[in-house]
Structure formats: structure tokens, C-alpha cells
Amino acid sequence: MAHESWVEIGWAVRGAFWGRGYPSELGRAALAFAFDTLGVRAVVSCTIRHNVRSRAVMERIGMRYAGEIRSRGLVEGLEGERDDAPYAVCVKDGPRRR
Ligand SMILES: CC(C)(COP(=O)(O)OP(=O)(O)OC[C@H]1O[C@@H](n2cnc3c(N)ncnc32)[C@H](O)[C@@H]1OP(=O)(O)O)[C@@H](O)C(=O)NCCC(=O)NCCS
Numbered sequence: 001m002a003h004e005s006w007v008e009i010g011w012a013v014r015g016a017f018w019g020r021g022y023p024s025e026l027g028r029a030a031l032a033f034a035f036d037t038l039g040v041r042a043v044v045s046c047t048i049r050h051n052v053r054s055r056a057v058m059e060r061i062g063m064r065y066a067g068e069i070r071s072r073g074l075v076e077g078l079e080g081e082r083d084d085a086p087y088a089v090c091v092k093d094g095p096r097r098r
Helices: 022-038 052-060
Strands: 006-008 042-048 064-074 081-093
Touching: 022 042, 022 052, 042 052, 042 064, 052 081
Parallel strands: 006 042
Antiparallel strands: 042 081, 064 081
8 A cells, every 4th residue: 555655766877977966866857757747645765774875865855864674785894785784764755735
């Protein structure tokens, strides 16, 4: 049921193109599409806790930190993937609709 009301967005850009604002532009476009075209009530974005660049994108496009979840992925300072890697979750609520 929850997935009928919200979607997840993310971004990835080749290293040569970092630092030019493209992922933030992608993120803003994704938020606009989710709220204006799909009409979802909320959008979430998750990234591994230590991915500071991705977390900066989330903040830059107006998403708020909502907490952490655990899932398979990389843990800072450890080799290989773990089942309980910490992911930061950010949320943006859509405009209220009648
Ligand atoms: C996460 C990722 C997409 C972030 O890329 P990014 O280029 O840092 O993100 P932005 O587009 O927001 O760029 C912001 C930087 O561009 C600068 N910038 C330059 N021109 C800009 C413009 N016109 N508009 C906005 N920012 C601009 C900003 O000042 C900022 O600089 P800073 O990092 O020195 O503070 C990138 O690191 C990546 O692809 N990583 C690998 C994949 C990944 O981890 N994806 C997320 C998985 S959850």
C-alpha cells in the first residue's frame, strides 16, 4: 500500500561530471515529475551513510533527513558488502491535495 503513495529517486553521474550541479538538477526534475505528473504524496531517497556527496544532493534539493535503515551494501572502512549496512533516508512531502 505504501508504494502506491510514494516513490524513491536517485542519481549517478560519471566522475568527470561531478561538481557541476547535474545530479541536483536531475533530483529537482525527478521531484517535479513525482509530484506534478505522478501525483505521489511523498518521495524518498536513500544512500549509504557515508556517501556525503549524495546526501548533499538530497539536502540541496530540499529533502529532509528522516533516519536510517539497514540493508545490504558497503560499510565505511570495511571491505565488501554487508547485510546490515547503514543507509541514510531523506524524505520530501508533496503539496497537500484535496
Ligand atoms: C552522488 C553524486 C551524483 C553527486 O554528484 P555531485 O556532482 O556532487 O552533485 P551536484 O550536482 O549536486 O553537484 C554539486 C556541486 O556542484 C557545484 N555546482 C557547480 N555548478 C552548479 C550549478 N549550476 N548548480 C548546482 N551546483 C553546481 C556545487 O557548488 C557543488 O559543489 P561542491 O560539491 O564543491 O559543494 C555523484 O557523486 C555520483 O554520481 N556518485 C556515484 C553514484 C552515487 O553514489 N549515487 C548515489 C547513490 S544513492
